[in-house]
Amino acid sequence: MMNQTVVNVKDIHKVFGKRNENQYHALSGVTFDIKAGEFVGIMGPSGAGKTTLLNVISTLDKPTDGTIEIAGTNITSMKQGQLADFRSEQLGFIFQDFNLLENLTIYENIALPLSLQGVPSRKIKPSVVEVAKKLGIETILEKYPVTVSGGQKQRAAAARALVHEPAIILADEPTGALDSKSAKSLMDAMVHLNENHDVSIMMVTHDPLSASYCERILFIHDGSLYKEIHRDGSRSEFHHQILDVLADFAE
Amino acid sequence: MLLKLSFSSMRKRFKDYLVLLFGLTISIAIFYMFETLAQNKTFIEANSMISSIVFVFHVGTFILGAITVFYIFYATSFMLTLRQKEMGMYMTLGAKKHKITQLMFFETFFIGLISLVVGLVIGFGLAKGIAELFMWQLDFNGEGFQSFYLSSIITTVIFYIILFLLTSIVNAWKISRKSVLSLLHAEQKQDFVKTKGSRTFFGVLLAVILIGVGYYAMVNIARFMQLGLILAAVTIIIGTYLVFIAFLPYFVKRLKQNRTLNEKGINSFTLGQLRFRMLNLTKVLGTVAMLVALGLGAMTAGISFYHNIEKQASTFHANDVVIHQPSKEDTEALAEMNVTEKNVYHYKVDGDGVYFLKKDLLVNPPLIKHSDETFELPETTRVEESLPEDNYMLYGENDANRLPELWSTAIRTEMNASYQLFGAKDIYVYGTSEYQNIVSDEQQVILATVDDFKNYLPQLEIINQNQLELAETYRDDDVENAGNTKYSNYIAFKAIASGTIFMGFFLGVAFLMMMASVLMFKLLSSAASDIHRYSMLRKIGVRKSLLVKSIYRELFLLFLFPALVGLVHVIVGMQMFSFIIIEPYLKIWIPISIFIVIYGIYYWITVQMYKRIVLPKEV
Numbered sequence A: 001m002m003n004q005t006v007v008n009v010k011d012i013h014k015v016f017g018k019r020n021e022n023q024y025h026a027l028s029g030v031t032f033d034i035k036a037g038e039f040v041g042i043m044g045p046s047g048a049g050k051t052t053l054l055n056v057i058s059t060l061d062k063p064t065d066g067t068i069e070i071a072g073t074n075i076t077s078m079k080q081g082q083l084a085d086f087r088s089e090q091l092g093f094i095f096q097d098f099n100l101l102e103n104l105t106i107y108e109n110i111a112l113p114l115s116l117q118g119v120p121s122r123k124i125k126p127s128v129v130e131v132a133k134k135l136g137i138e139t140i141l142e143k144y145p146v147t148v149s150g151g152q153k154q155r156a157a158a159a160r161a162l163v164h165e166p167a168i169i170l171a172d173e174p175t176g177a178l179d180s181k182s183a184k185s186l187m188d189a190m191v192h193l194n195e196n197h198d199v200s201i202m203m204v205t206h207d208p209l210s211a212s213y214c215e216r217i218l219f220i221h222d223g224s225l226y227k228e229i230h231r232d233g234s235r236s237e238f239h240h241q242i243l244d245v246l247a248d249f250a251e
Numbered sequence B: 001m002l003l004k005l006s007f008s009s010m011r012k013r014f015k016d017y018l019v020l021l022f023g024l025t026i027s028i029a030i031f032y033m034f035e036t037l038a039q040n041k042t043f044i045e046a047n048s049m050i051s052s053i054v055f056v057f058h059v060g061t062f063i064l065g066a067i068t069v070f071y072i073f074y075a076t077s078f079m080l081t082l083r084q085k086e087m088g089m090y091m092t093l094g095a096k097k098h099k100i101t102q103l104m105f106f107e108t109f110f111i112g113l114i115s116l117v118v119g120l121v122i123g124f125g126l127a128k129g130i131a132e133l134f135m136w137q138l139d140f141n142g143e144g145f146q147s148f149y150l151s152s153i154i155t156t157v158i159f160y161i162i163l164f165l166l167t168s169i170v171n172a173w174k175i176s177r178k179s180v181l182s183l184l185h186a187e188q189k190q191d192f193v194k195t196k197g198s199r200t201f202f203g204v205l206l207a208v209i210l211i212g213v214g215y216y217a218m219v220n221i222a223r224f225m226q227l228g229l230i231l232a233a234v235t236i237i238i239g240t241y242l243v244f245i246a247f248l249p250y251f252v253k254r255l256k257q258n259r260t261l262n263e264k265g266i267n268s269f270t271l272g273q274l275r276f277r278m279l280n281l282t283k284v285l286g287t288v289a290m291l292v293a294l295g296l297g298a299m300t301a302g303i304s305f306y307h308n309i310e311k312q313a314s315t316f317h318a319n320d321v322v323i324h325q326p327s328k329e330d331t332e333a334l335a336e337m338n339v340t341e342k343n344v345y346h347y348k349v350d351g352d353g354v355y356f357l358k359k360d361l362l363v364n365p366p367l368i369k370h371s372d373e374t375f376e377l378p379e380t381t382r383v384e385e386s387l388p389e390d391n392y393m394l395y396g397e398n399d400a401n402r403l404p405e406l407w408s409t410a411i412r413t414e415m416n417a418s419y420q421l422f423g424a425k426d427i428y429v430y431g432t433s434e435y436q437n438i439v440s441d442e443q444q445v446i447l448a449t450v451d452d453f454k455n456y457l458p459q460l461e462i463i464n465q466n467q468l469e470l471a472e473t474y475r476d477d478d479v480e481n482a483g484n485t486k487y488s489n490y491i492a493f494k495a496i497a498s499g500t501i502f503m504g505f506f507l508g509v510a511f512l513m514m515m516a517s518v519l520m521f522k523l524l525s526s527a528a529s530d531i532h533r534y535s536m537l538r539k540i541g542v543r544k545s546l547l548v549k550s551i552y553r554e555l556f557l558l559f560l561f562p563a564l565v566g567l568v569h570v571i572v573g574m575q576m577f578s579f580i581i582i583e584p585y586l587k588i589w590i591p592i593s594i595f596i597v598i599y600g601i602y603y604w605i606t607v608q609m610y611k612r613i614v615l616p617k618e619v
């Protein structure tokens, strides 16, 4: 299992704007792999194309060119309906904003992916409770999103991303709206999921400290891969390594 | 400075303000439309079959006013949701609370004033357009109706200014009570309606009692009269809102508590949507139910009056056509009708009297309308009385034999042997020998029934015209009325009823338009925040078809509940007319089906519009 590829991105391009208008190359030829059970970070300055990359991998947007395979399936040639099904079965999302549906309880939010897949109601509850325990939010299940803290919301979002056991979790700046304490606890939870439950994660972030929890980081700049670093030593060493790379960007 | 800021932010959220303006202006326009009738005493008194019509319109104004108050409070609270986040921001930047409070007050009032002006203009246009449409359709001259009616303008202005002052105060007060933080995060808040079992039970019980009292008053309106109308208006309005306030939150909660149901597919979301702004929702649905009741009620009454014209016209006549001394033109007109029964009777006329041949009458006895009891409606029967004497005279003066009652009815009413036709002559029924002794040409009168009376109005008009000319030869006079026939009654009833029908249609359309605008406003005003939710669902992989299904279901429930309640109100309410309409439920399926079709189409259109707004665009 460990060396199987979950995400295979081959030479993808993304161009915004119509052909005869002002075109903008947000991605120009990005290629990389994510292995099962990996925790990969994507970093780069604002406007580098991180969100665009995440969107095309998450099937929310179509690349202009190139192929993407997730769990062995080529998603670039799929139809809208199939893509929706694919997302609901194979992917889990955590976004910076609008994570949870505020008209549903935390429990209902987490249960939603299972309901959508037609999992019978008696099997839903144990799964929700189990994943909520993993993320330490089992006491707030009956509350509505507006009544819990930002960190709890984000962990609830992580629980929802995880509950249907997707091939990979995609997170866009999950700590972006959190204070440092909540950010740390969310990252701890994600590392825990990754290490103890073999969940593959791809996380976009601009926060070096959050990024230091990853095993591997891809830096992109102006729509291309710029550098890739692996974590060999401790987390604080990795943190410094990341800061060094970011300092390079500044020059 | 703040004022400037607030104007610029209004400009930025122009679309949202447009929605708000739309919601307010339609309400104002409809209120004005209603008042163009309600305040025009001369017109409504001249055109109504109901004696206390002015009073009825007073009660109508009260009902519409009450609904409007609910609705305007709901609509202007949308203003609050539009503004509170920004108000919170001003406060974090150091704006004083009383400044914000003032600002909220003036903004709400300002929007109110604009919509008042626009609403009056729209209301004037609608009143004119709709009135002309129905006058044309009903062939009704509508003399005295004025679409631009000053006293209605004044009433509308005063009513809404007071209302907007109140809502402005409430909005300002609400803003002043909230903390900065709760303002900033207000958009995500649920408004919860507490749903305890016992409270629901008593709420629903009270609602049922109130509505029951209202229904009782309506059914027995002949006994309670004006008091009954007031009682019914008050209890039914309160009861209707209470049904939604007490029952709906409980109902949705119960649905949600059913885990198997709630956790199936996208149900939890659909129900969550219903539950999210429950307090507003109950106000909207109560308002819609009342408007359905009023609009459909007015339409149904109008149509019922219309269908009852023929019923009324045939109260005393069993035969549809009577032709004395038919000309060629008359015979041709009759030939164009589908005649179901036709009898010919002979008679002679001289200077003193009209003499019917007894043999003809006995061979083909005519149909008449007859009732044994005074309060029963007459029923169609065939005359079976025998005529043993040789001769009879209609009223049996001096020594002459008096014609038995049923025969008398047949000759007076069905054959129209009346003063209006023959002038001052006595009417006789003669045996064959004496009949032959009368020196005069023999004439005939045709009685006929047809398959569908209303289909032959042009032919009947021709016949009626010829009968008038005939009457002139007997009466040496300009004759405007050649006696009572079913046709002449029909024309007379139609003249009286068309005013009432006009009012029914005019108001029906107005109320149903307001109903549509209220539902529309509810959807448009919540669409902005729904967009996020639908795009979120789409992202986590909900198929579009499933989202569409959820929209259909959510809106179906929104449309269904008030329609049901409104429909029941109408069906019971029609009882009120039973003292003036012979059969208030005659063909009631027509207005109800029309309503269901229009409402259904409106539902479908709303779903399509809503889909366009909230469903994310595909890549």
Ligand SMILES: Nc1ncnc2c1ncn2[C@@H]1O[C@H](COP(=O)(O)OP(=O)(O)O)[C@@H](O)[C@H]1O
Pocket (backbone or CB within 6 Å): A016, A017, A024, A026, A044, A045, A046, A047, A048, A049, A050, A051, A052, A053
């Ligand atoms: N829908 C779009 N249309 C046009 N340009 C876009 C669109 N989305 C993103 N861009 C542009 O693509 C570039 C990369 O954006 P993004 O991927 O959001 O960057 P980031 O790395 O900050 O997440 C930016 O310059 C942005 O303006």
Ligand SMILES: [Mg+2]
Pocket (backbone or CB within 6 Å): A050, A051
């Ligand atoms: Mg981004």
